[in-house]
Amino acid sequence: MIKALKKGLICFGLIGIGSCFLWICGEVSAQSSLLFRTYKHEVPQKLQETPEAVAEGKKVYEKRCWYCHGIEGKGDGPASKTMFPKPRNFTRNEYKVRSTVFGSVPTDEDLFRIITSGIEGTAMPFWNTISEKERWQAIHYIKTFNEQFKKDATPQVVSVISIASTPESVNRGQELFKETKCYECHGEDGRGNGPLTVALQTEWNMPYRARDLTKSWNFKGGNTIEDIYRTISTGFNETPMGSYLEKLSDEDRWHVVHYVKSLAKDIASDVVVKVKLWEGDQLPSDASDESWSKATAVEIPLAGQIIATPRQWAPSIDAIMVKALYNKNEIAFLLEWDDATNKQEEVFRDAVSLQFPTKIPESLKKPYFAMGDSGGAVNLWSWKAYWNEGFGAVVEAPENESGSVSEMNAKGFKNVTIQPPESQNVAGRGIYQNGRWKVVLKRTLVTEDTKGDMQFEIGKLIPIAFAVWDGSNSDVGGLKSVSSWYYISLEKQVPKTVFVYVLIAIIMGGSVEMWFIARLRRFPPKVEEE
Amino acid sequence: MANKRNTFLLIWILTAIGCLFVFLKYASPKIFQVLMAKDHPMPTPSTLMMWYMIMGVLAGLVYATTSNQKFADFLSFLLPGSGHVIQSFLRNMLFVAFPVLVGWFVYTWSIPGAASPVELRIQHPTLPQDFEKLENPFRQKDDQAQRKSIEEGKILFQTYCRPCHGSKADGNGPFANSFRLRPINFQDPGTIATVVDNYLFWRIKEGGPGLPSEATPWDSAMPSWKDDLKDDEIWMIIMGEYDTAGVMPRQREKQE
Numbered sequence: 169m170i171k172a173l174k175k176g177l178i179c180f181g182l183i184g185i186g187s188c189f190l191w192i193c194g195e196v197s198a199q200s201s202l203l204f205r206t207y208k209h210e211v212p213q214k215l216q217e218t219p220e221a222v223a224e225g226k227k228v229y230e231k232r233c234w235y236c237h238g239i240e241g242k243g244d245g246p247a248s249k250t251m252f253p254k255p256r257n258f259t260r261n262e263y264k265v266r267s268t269v270f271g272s273v274p275t276d277e278d279l280f281r282i283i284t285s286g287i288e289g290t291a292m293p294f295w296n297t298i299s300e301k302e303r304w305q306a307i308h309y310i311k312t313f314n315e316q317f318k319k320d321a322t323p324q325v326v327s328v329i330s331i332a333s334t335p336e337s338v339n340r341g342q343e344l345f346k347e348t349k350c351y352e353c354h355g356e357d358g359r360g361n362g363p364l365t366v367a368l369q370t371e372w373n374m375p376y377r378a379r380d381l382t383k384s385w386n387f388k389g390g391n392t393i394e395d396i397y398r399t400i401s402t403g404f405n406e407t408p409m410g411s412y413l414e415k416l417s418d419e420d421r422w423h424v425v426h427y428v429k430s431l432a433k434d435i436a437s438d439v440v441v442k443v444k445l446w447e448g449d450q451l452p453s454d455a456s457d458e459s460w461s462k463a464t465a466v467e468i469p470l471a472g473q474i475i476a477t478p479r480q481w482a483p484s485i486d487a488i489m490v491k492a493l494y495n496k497n498e499i500a501f502l503l504e505w506d507d508a509t510n511k512q513e514e515v516f517r518d519a520v521s522l523q524f525p526t527k528i529p530e531s532l533k534k535p536y537f538a539m540g541d542s543g544g545a546v547n548l549w550s551w552k553a554y555w556n557e558g559f560g561a562v563v564e565a566p567e568n569e570s571g572s573v574s575e576m577n578a579k580g581f582k583n584v585t586i587q588p589p590e591s592q593n594v595a596g597r598g599i600y601q602n603g604r605w606k607v608v609l610k611r612t613l614v615t616e617d618t619k620g621d622m623q624f625e626i627g628k629l630i631p632i633a634f635a636v637w638d639g640s641n642s643d644v645g646g647l648k649s650v651s652s653w654y655y656i657s658l659e660k661q662v663p664k665t666v667f668v669y670v671l672i673a674i675i676m677g678g679s680v681e682m683w684f685i686a687r688l689r690r691f692p693p694k695v696e697e698e
Numbered sequence: 699m700a701n702k703r704n705t706f707l708l709i710w711i712l713t714a715i716g717c718l719f720v721f722l723k724y725a726s727p728k729i730f731q732v733l734m735a736k737d738h739p740m741p742t743p744s745t746l747m748m749w750y751m752i753m754g755v756l757a758g759l760v761y762a763t764t765s766n767q768k769f770a771d772f773l774s775f776l777l778p779g780s781g782h783v784i785q786s787f788l789r790n791m792l793f794v795a796f797p798v799l800v801g802w803f804v805y806t807w808s809i810p811g812a813a814s815p816v817e818l819r820i821q822h823p824t825l826p827q828d829f830e831k832l833e834n835p836f837r838q839k840d841d842q843a844q845r846k847s848i849e850e851g852k853i854l855f856q857t858y859c860r861p862c863h864g865s866k867a868d869g870n871g872p873f874a875n876s877f878r879l880r881p882i883n884f885q886d887p888g889t890i891a892t893v894v895d896n897y898l899f900w901r902i903k904e905g906g907p908g909l910p911s912e913a914t915p916w917d918s919a920m921p922s923w924k925d926d927l928k929d930d931e932i933w934m935i936i937m938g939e940y941d942t943a944g945v946m947p948r949q950r951e952k953q954e
Contacts, residue, residue, distance in 0.1 A: 235856035236865070247856035291872055293865045439815065439878070471876035474861060475906075475921045481861060486876070532818070534916040536907060544916070629815050652878040653917060655815055666808045670801045677800030681793065685776055692777055693770040 207390025215304035225309030241313035252482035258313035262406035265389030268323035270411030289386035333426040341427025353378035361603030384432035451500040455606030463491035470649035484641040512555040516639040524622035570597035711758040834895040851938025867943035884943035891945040
């Protein structure tokens with residue numbers, strides 16, 4: 169009898185294990201997006217500045233730093249040509265992230281922090297991978313490039329004592345943001361699109377790019393409130409970002425800090441963009457439509473297109489936000505990205521493109537993520553900002569012009585074809601508001617052009633990739649920001665039959681249980697004495 | 699407790715399995731967050747969790763069947779016993795819970811959910827034959843010529859490879875976060891330190907599109923440099939790349 173019961177028990181065990189499997193399979197994994205580093209504040213004991221330390225520092229510098237910063241420290245190393253922002257020129261006092269008052273040189277500790285943490289949004293890596301000693305030696309050598317380090321007395325350090333944020337402080341900060349004209353460079357919504365930043369250039373005709381304050385991952389010198397306070401107080405040497413140490417009281421600077429911090433967002437990325445079923449006849453065709461708040465937003469990081477010449481080494485667009493909704497006939501995408509300017513030219517125009525394979529892949533195999541390849545064609549939905557002026561004219565796309573959409577197919581960079589007019593079935597509308605493009609692209613789920621168009625199916629993982637062009641960054645053709653393959657999934661509704669299955673399962677579970685208990689009661693386990 | 703009959707054995711085993719689940723699901727991510735000094739929790743991978751749970755269930759069953767005495771105790775919980783209040787309460791709970799649990803499993807299994815994509819790939823596909831016979835011309839040269847090639851290779855590396863693979867060849871370039879298939883970290887002893895120069899030559903020359911399909915060429919952002927860089931430049935980059943990463947190729951033709 170015991171044996172029979174043991175068998176029954178093993179069955180139970182197997183059922184349990186089986187259900188474990190099913191439950192795990194049903195789980196959806198999400199990707200967290202804490203991709204970015206933080207600015208490290210703590211500095212160890214300084215190494216004495218001796219001729220030997222400088223000589224050793226020269227070795228470190230010429231092993232690791234000169235490729236970008238140049239052999240003479242002029243910021244003109246051989247690798248600097250593919251960079252924007254450009255590497256620091258050590259012969260000038262253009263140090264940005266400092267704890268010292270505007271116009272003075274940084275302290276050794278400031279340099280140590282920057283070398284250790286790197287600068288996000290630039291090519292400067294974090295050098296906490298080399299010894300502290302080597303870092304100090306490099307600092308002593310770097311200081312020899314600029315005489316001001318010797319001539320100036322010990323620079324005055326701005327102290328930072330943090331004050332916690334309150335809603336009132338954020339509100340007051342917003343007022344001060346207006347009063348002190350921060351928006352002239354950073355834009356009304358802080359997207360780095362102010363009228364001045366668009367107009368100003370350095371003496372070498374390089375643009376000044378005010379930070380996009382909504383992107384917390386791009387704050388130079390860190391995005392904690394202490395870091396922001398330090399930046400507002402000390403300013404960035406040789407840039408329009410001046411010091412507000414005297415212009416604003418200590419308290420007011422803290423208000424501004426809290427307001428700026430309230431604008432900054434982290435990047436919320438995921439591998440799968442979930443497309444919700446929209447109950448209603450019409451999908452929104454306008455970016456300002458309320459219905460978009462129902463859709464899940466996913467932020468996709470972008471890199472420069474570096475696969476084939478011409479390569480975009482210094483892209484200006486580093487992320488795109490995507491939302492999507494579908495109903496029984498159509499699918500609509502909302503694409504949003506920050507762009508400091510709305511400058512359109514005949515060739516260089518702001519644009520965005522969605523890329524799908526021409527059919528849903530059955531296996532792992534997909535077309536090449538950058539424009540497909542000879543073995544796999546892609547379907548492109550391409551939107552371009554409006555421009556219809558005389559030759560050479562640079563204008564802003566007006567709000568009432570929605571831009572143009574074209575549908576294309578590609579089998580590699582050099583093999584792009586525009587679909588014939590009868591097969592152009594994507595509708596689109598773009599609008600530029602406060603430093604942000606918002607573009608809606610819409611198409612029926614299935615089309616007649618089954619060869620060239622993606623035919624959407626519910627519940628399947630459909631690969632998708634993105635590309636964005638910034639006309640004012642001279643983006644055109646291959647010069648663009650791109651993403652890897654991501655996926656969209658049109659969410660299935662829960663079918664009613666599920667509940668029938670559940671009911672049957674409960675009844676069956678109950679019956680098995682009752683049978684087991686009945687059997688147990690009839691033949692209770694007896695311990696056989698040995 | 700040695701010879702005392704444990705009438706609650708079934709409950710104890712179920713509780714232990716429950717505890718294991720709670721530990722894996724909620725406690726372990728926090729513990730690993732602290733241990734590995736991350737600023738986000740480290741969730742237990744779902745397959746690992748499944749195996750731990752299976753092992754937990756099996757261990758419980760094995761324990762319950764170690765002796766006939768234990769097994770009888772284990773089952774006797776389900777029999778109408780001495781009428782102990784807690785026991786009968788728990789027993790009734792169990793009777794209700796089992797069908798409900800079965801129903802819940804069926805529900806979670808049959809509702810549609812976006813499955814996470816399966817993206818398996820071979821990271822080190824075999825070197826094609828055409829590349830096996832090639833020799834790095836700079837490895838044979840004298841010290842001075844080698845150093846010159848390393849220096850020139852580092853300049854090329856910093857110009858063309860740095861945006862993704864990083865100034866330190868650690869796979870942390872400014873574009874690294876934007877490609878889902880992250881650029882390789884060459885400092886990692888499991889990457890270029892385990893292959894020969896020729897392998898790198900193949901990878902640089904043919905890039906992602908030159909990979910066999912088991913290595914998912916469609917996801918790789920590694921450019922094919924054959925149109926833009928001369929063979930000698932590629933060999934120099936390899937010299938500079940090993941030097942920057944601070945590792946050596948698997949086969950060294952000549953010791954310094």
